[in-house]
Amino acid sequence: MQLLNDTVTVALADQGQGRTFLLLHGGAGPASVAGLATALSARARVLTPTHPGFNGQPRPQGCASAGDLAKAYLDLLERMDLKDVIIVGNSFGGWVAAEMALLAPRRLAGIVLLNAVGIDGVIVDPVGLAPAERAAKAFHDPQRYSLAPASPEAAAIMAANHAALHAYARQPFMHDPTLRARLAELRVAALVAWGASDGIVDVAYGRRLCDSMPGAAFAIVEEAGHFPHIEQLQQVLGLIDDFSRAQML
Template sequence: MNTYLLLHGGAGSQSMRAFADLLTRRTGTRVLVPTHPGFAGTERPDHLDSVAALARHYDTMLDEQDLHDVIVIGNSIGGWVAAEMALLGNPRLAKVVLVNAVGLDVPEQPVTDVSNLTGAQLAALSFHAPEKRPVGPGPDVGALRAYTGMRMTDPTLRERLAGVKVPVHVVWGASDGIVSPAYGRAWADAIAGAGFTLLPEAGHLPQLEAPERLLALV
């Protein structure tokens, strides 16, 4: 039986919890929704200073908890972490699902800088139907900066992705104003055998706007 590891983006682990509950009800299996160290006021050890380091942190957790057949679902920066985990080659990993992931350097499709956006501006870029979503707090910029320096891309990542051996499915909300569908296709093109699915009427967080359709893909 699979174990699911859900890795959140800048919006925090709360952006994954409703989807985790749905996944638990439908699959009856174990679903883990950690908060990245440093987010939501949690402590971040000094050695966790990059996305690659965070990926190693979760890779070690798979071993420590003796988890098997793990499906990692990562949204936004969590997708970047999931991709770095795939590169580590842990045999405990069964599949990786990248949901509107950042991290890839695509000069013609730059990642939107969200550091100075208001809540309303961020919602307008994040959701297909922002009027249906309450304006919440902005991303945890301090934690994002600690891991990414707010660059949100790694120029070395595209070439390294050729080494991914685990199955990967790239899922993208068609209305994402932070990272475009063309950016998502670049992710799929960079990983041999990766699938790509575009979700209409969903933005940067399909787990919130299209949970049932996302569930059908994982």
């Protein structure tokens, strides 16, 4: 899809019917949210864009921040004339979701942030870690989830994804020093769900993020790390379902 006067091209998966969810992946790429997209599409419409620069997609030079992505995805909602949308964002995707909610809350019913980044604090950069150490930081049960690429092609995609992530948020790393103060102006409902075993951004970071948003709810996902929707899919689906129903009352 062409966005922002045809200056940004976004690959978009569109599946399911019903209320619209916009699902935003983090630095691990769209494959990291594919299972959640499939499960959620059994009960709703799910739009899953691939951020420009990820999975071989082009990234124009002017698309270089979470805010730039937020503007592109708000244009997507405008072009599709979508309202009452719930954004679900993991990690870097959660930061983009928060920026969207601050820029244009009128099309949104709420945001769900899964181990999101964006505010200042301790954020581990997994890119420089060996695969085993990266998995240990990212997962409650790292033995089940290998982050080592299975082929040269997969290694190339992973390297390109890491480069794209750093292009969006290398300096300062994975946060905007102004975001925490701006979140005080948030005018949509928010749920912050956090994998209890996250070694990239810990629970204290998650609680601080939640406390930055008026009326936001916080939920711990036990036996999960940075990707709670992978390790505890059914629990995360339940949290999203409850949140979605609450926004329809």
